[in-house]
Amino acid sequence: MRLAQAIGINQANLKQFLEAVDAWDENDKTRVILAVGECGYQFNEGTQPSEFDVDIYRLDTMRDLAEQFVEDGLFGDIPAPLAYYIDYDAIARDLSMDYAEATVAGHPLIYCCG
Structure with a gap:
């Protein structure tokens, strides 16, 4: 899953990742995948797709x-x-x-x- 790769899923952010998967729509997920995976943005605790x-x-x-x-x-x-x-x-x-x-x-x- 590209979202997990973009976020860099690990033990410390697993809960945030699972909450994001449930709460974000496809546009939000796409924004995060591109922002973090392609544009070099950082994904930190509390990061929201609208910040990118x-x-x-x-x-x-x-x-x-x-x-x-x-x-x-x-x-x-x-x-x-x-x-x-x-x-x-x-x-x-x-x-x-x-x-x-x-x-x-x-x-x-x-x-x-x-």
């Missing part, structure tokens, strides 16, 4: 993230005639400098450590 600054997108590829960012207006208003000329692959390459891909519980994700 990790942006998570449930997308398959960086290109999908690029398309979402354009659609969401992160690049401003793009006139319809120019929309056909957007190089989503180039945007995806740029995004890959700050964002990474992972698979958690069989689901592809894109994430960024804050």
Whole structure:
């Protein structure tokens, strides 16, 4: 179980781990797995998933993230005639400098450590 690996389960934190498994939803567990396992955050007694600054997108590829960012207006208003000329692959390459891909519980994700 990746959550147990991320937390570094041992005798001292077993109780906290078991409580977390029951209390946290799948999004919380995913946040902890990525934050501790991939981003280098520490998991200590009392740590809550909301404490980790990790942006998570449930997308398959960086290109999908690029398309979402354009659609969401992160690049401003793009006139319809120019929309056909957007190089989503180039945007995806740029995004890959700050964002990474992972698979958690069989689901592809894109994430960024804050």
